[in-house]
Amino acid sequence: SGGDNSSREKVKETLRLFYGACRKLLQEEEAKPEKDRIKRFRVDFVASKILKSKGKYLNVGVHILGPVPGIEVGDEFQYRMELNILGMHKPSQGGIDYMKHGDDIVATSIVASGGYDDSLDNSDILIYTGQGGNVMQAKKSGQEYKPPKDQKLVQGNLALKNSSIKQTPVRVIRGNQKAALESSGGDKKGAHYVYDGLYLVEEYWRELGSHGKFVFKFKLRRMPGQPELSWKVVKNSKNLKYREGLCKLDISEGKERLPISAVNEIDDEKPPIFTYTVKIIYPDWCRPVPPKPCSCIGGCTDDAKNCNCVDKNGGEIPYNHDGAIVGAKPLIYECGPRCKCPASCYLRVTQHGIRFPLEIFKTKSRGWGVRSLKSIPSGSFICEYVGELLEDSEAERRTGNDEYLFDIGNRYENTLAEGMSEIMPGAQAGPAEEEDEEASGFTIDAATKGNIGRFINHSCSPNLYAQNVLYDHADKRMPHVMFFAMDNIPPLQELTYHYNYAIDQVRDSMGNIKKKACYCGSAVCTRRLY
Numbered sequence: 022s023g024g025d026n027s028s029r030e031k032v033k034e035t036l037r038l039f040y041g042a043c044r045k046l047l048q049e050e051e052a053k054p055e056k057d058r059i060k061r062f063r064v065d066f067v068a069s070k071i072l073k074s075k076g077k078y079l080n081v082g083v084h085i086l087g088p089v090p091g092i093e094v095g096d097e098f099q100y101r102m103e104l105n106i107l108g109m110h111k112p113s114q115g116g117i118d119y120m121k122h123g124d125d126i127v128a129t130s131i132v133a134s135g136g137y138d139d140s141l142d143n144s145d146i147l148i149y150t151g152q153g154g155n156v157m158q159a160k161k162s163g164q165e166y167k168p169p170k171d172q173k174l175v176q177g178n179l180a181l182k183n184s185s186i187k188q189t190p191v192r193v194i195r196g197n198q199k200a201a202l203e204s205s206g207g208d209k210k211g212a213h214y215v216y217d218g219l220y221l222v223e224e225y226w227r228e229l230g231s232h233g234k235f236v237f238k239f240k241l242r243r244m245p246g247q248p249e250l251s252w253k254v255v256k257n258s259k260n261l262k263y264r265e266g267l268c269k270l271d272i273s274e275g276k277e278r279l280p281i282s283a284v285n286e287i288d289d290e291k292p293p294i295f296t297y298t299v300k301i302i303y304p305d306w307c308r309p310v311p312p313k314p315c316s317c318i319g320g321c322t323d324d325a326k327n328c329n330c331v332d333k334n335g336g337e338i339p340y341n342h343d344g345a346i347v348g349a350k351p352l353i354y355e356c357g358p359r360c361k362c363p364a365s366c367y368l369r370v371t372q373h374g375i376r377f378p379l380e381i382f383k384t385k386s387r388g389w390g391v392r393s394l395k396s397i398p399s400g401s402f403i404c405e406y407v408g409e410l411l412e413d414s415e416a417e418r419r420t421g422n423d424e425y426l427f428d429i430g431n432r433y434e435n436t437l438a439e440g441m442s443e444i445m446p447g448a449q450a451g452p453a454e455e456e457d458e459e460a461s462g463f464t465i466d467a468a469t470k471g472n473i474g475r476f477i478n479h480s481c482s483p484n485l486y487a488q489n490v491l492y493d494h495a496d497k498r499m500p501h502v503m504f505f506a507m508d509n510i511p512p513l514q515e516l517t518y519h520y521n522y523a524i525d526q527v528r529d530s531m532g533n534i535k536k537k538a539c540y541c542g543s544a545v546c547t548r549r550l551y
């Protein structure tokens with residue numbers, strides 16, 4: 022879609038701020054004792070107000086016909102409010118947004134919440150019912166009942182009619198129902214809105230609705246040449262065992278909670294041979310000692326001032342109750358093996374392992390990469406970077422085979438927390454104390470022994486970041502490296518993080534500077550991995 026290089030980054034940044042604010046607000050709410058919590062707390066409302074007051078809305082005061090810069094077909098959103106924040110679709114209730122166009126009005130976007138008509142599932146056609154006439158009236162208690170009326174050819178309905186005459190494009194956002202549920206695999210927490218692309222209104226007519234009044238119907242057809250929505254691709258290859266290019270059903274050979282398949286639709290290369298391990302392999306001299314346990318029998322809460330695990334995190338649980346990370350921190354302390362709390366404790370997230378159906382797939386130019394078959398909500402835990410733990414000096418000796426090294430610690434990026442502390446007081450990165458103390462000195466090598474993490478490629482515009490976490494030992498020099506989603510990630514979109522190499526700092530065994538081209542394909546790519 023249109024726009025310069027930076028518009029995509031701007032959209033991502035805005036949504037990261039929005040979700041960050043949502044999770045921070047939710048964290049504050051969840052920290053309250055059950056009885057003090059607001060019944061149906063609308064974090065999205067409060068968060069959007071904060072963004073608005075800080076001038077973080079995009080495309081303010083303009084209506085856009087056609088693509089919105091920085092928004093791509095297949096992008097997923099959790100709340101309707103986001104469509105407003107980005108200038109995708111401004112009305113908070115109405116299904117049709119429109120603008121002046123010459124002397125008329127034309128539609129700019131519609132939110133199709135009715136879901137897909139099953140018979141039309143795989144077609145590019147959408148039949149959309151006009152607005153008005155009290156047809157969509159929900160029977161909420163305390164609300165006045167309005168009898169149905171004929172819909173009129175005014176406002177949004179008139180705009181869609183004009184769009185049909187002028188053949189102007191209409192953005193279609195699929196809401197709430199099937200598309201979104203399908204994408205998140207039936208998980209109601211996942212994506213609620215999916216941007217489906219541009220459509221043209223082919224025809225419209227008036228018909229008698231089931232309530233005996235007239236409604237308008239608009240037949241829209243998706244404009245050709247746009248990418249197919251990934252949830253449809255996943256759905257169409259429903260029998261995953263017989264998918265095209267499938268070369269292995271589970272590269273973890275049962276070691277992960279969910280099987281991780283390998284797919285190659287590019288050539289006939291088979292997945293590489295290595296030993297799949299789900300736990301870090303420590304050197305012989307290193308015997309990690311479990312941390313001091315807490316004694317919260319019923320599970321740790323941040324109102325329990327006596328939990329020393331919560332205390333280590335600055336007195337708050339760094340995760341929401343759904344397991345989403347609230348914000349990036351230098352180090353997160355989870356409860357450990359000797360803690361009295363149950364496995365369901367909110368302070369145990371990454372230690373439970375992968376939650377999303379991941380797979381490795383052959384890319385065109387970056388070897389194998391990782392993607393998910395389901396939508397991933399922003400803030401979700403993805404996987405750990407597992408391998409053999411080495412001292413840096415030993416890692417340096419392995420220069421010949423350095424493709425799978427991950428340098429632990431001192432990688433803490435403040436990018437996530439930066440904008441956040443500006444809009445949310447109290448959302449800072451946490452005590453700086455951890456940052457520089459001991460210069461890390463450890464590396465994880467996943468060349469011969471590792472997990473799914475070893476397949477995650479670099480991107481200059483990544484959707485994951487690496488978070489340091491301690492849970493089964495207390496040695497701050499060698500925290501676990503845990504990847505979290507920074508964005509909502511649609512199914513089949515490659516998962517990537519920023520390798521953070523310093524350009525011209527990687528050397529071969531002879532001391533010569535090594536260079537490697539980056540093929541991440543992002544609009545802001547710097548062309549060099551190192």
Ligand code: SAM
Nearest residue numbers: 387388389424425475476477478479539540541
């Ligand atoms: N693609 C790897 C594979 O097939 O096993 C998995 C990632 S491995 C940790 C790191 C290596 O992947 C790099 O040394 C490079 O060869 C390749 N790679 C990762 N990101 C890349 C990028 N953006 N551009 C080009 N190559 C990349």
